[in-house]
Amino acid sequence: MKFFIDTANFEEIKEAHAWGILSGVTTNPSLVAKENISFHDRLREITALVDGSVSAEVISLDAEGMIKEGRELAAIAPNITVKLPMTPEGLKACSVFRSEGIKTNVTLIFSANQALLAARAGATYVSPFLGRLDDIGHDGMELIAKIAQIFEIHHIDTEIIAASIRHPQHITDAALNGAHISTTPFKVLKQLFHHPLTDKGIEGFLADWNNRKSE
Numbered sequence: 686m687k688f689f690i691d692t693a694n695f696e697e698i699k700e701a702h703a704w705g706i707l708s709g710v711t712t713n714p715s716l717v718a719k720e721n722i723s724f725h726d727r728l729r730e731i732t733a734l735v736d737g738s739v740s741a742e743v744i745s746l747d748a749e750g751m752i753k754e755g756r757e758l759a760a761i762a763p764n765i766t767v768k769l770p771m772t773p774e775g776l777k778a779c780s781v782f783r784s785e786g787i788k789t790n791v792t793l794i795f796s797a798n799q800a801l802l803a804a805r806a807g808a809t810y811v812s813p814f815l816g817r818l819d820d821i822g823h824d825g826m827e828l829i830a831k832i833a834q835i836f837e838i839h840h841i842d843t844e845i846i847a848a849s850i851r852h853p854q855h856i857t858d859a860a861l862n863g864a865h866i867s868t869t870p871f872k873v874l875k876q877l878f879h880h881p882l883t884d885k886g887i888e889g890f891l892a893d894w895n896n897r898k899s900e
């Protein structure tokens with residue numbers, strides 16, 4: 686499973702990129718709204734730094750508007766992926782982008798049937814939202830497993846991005862259940878490093894080194 690970061694904050698992206706683990710970035714209108722910068726300028730900064738897919742979401746609700754917006758976004762850099770909502774209009778736009786060779790990420794996926802529809806419309810990626818399903822008492826991970834199984838049975842090459850990640854256990858379970866990618870907030874990415882025995886081990890090694898007998 687590959688790591689994408691789910692943020693529009695450039696400092697967070699730079700830090701995670703420096704760790705050498707980053708294969709892509711996802712943004713959404715809520716994440717962009719937190720940043721005090723033009724969306725297109727931020728996408729230019731991100732795409733100049735990160736080689737992998739950078740998802741940029743359209744705001745229009747009709748296919749015509751989505752296609753216009755998506756083409757403008759895709760013109761920013763070759764690694765832009767146009768993020769589209771899981772609606773009939775979103776899928777119309779998705780199939781147009783497929784014919785134009787523009788990558789797409791169909792977002793707000795909450796059922797296996799939605800994922801299958803998006804895949805058949807030519808989505809490069811589908812984004813099932815784990816955390817938001819868990820929030821309403823459903824099992825987000827079960828959805829990942831179902832989508833992975835369906836895509837495997839039917840030889841579908843659309844990649845599954847486990848989204849709406851809330852904690853480290855989501856990452857392990859998404860990897861075990863067949864997600865190709867997890868898109869993770871910076872806070873959760875940082876949590877992945879930590880283990881009490883690692884901290885204790887470093888402390889012990891340093892203490893022994895500082896108390897060594899020879900110079």
Ligand code: E4P
Pocket residue numbers: 691711712713792812814816817848849850868
């Ligand atoms: C995915 O692409 C979305 O940006 C994101 O994962 C949504 O997560 P949230 O439920 O924490 O807003």
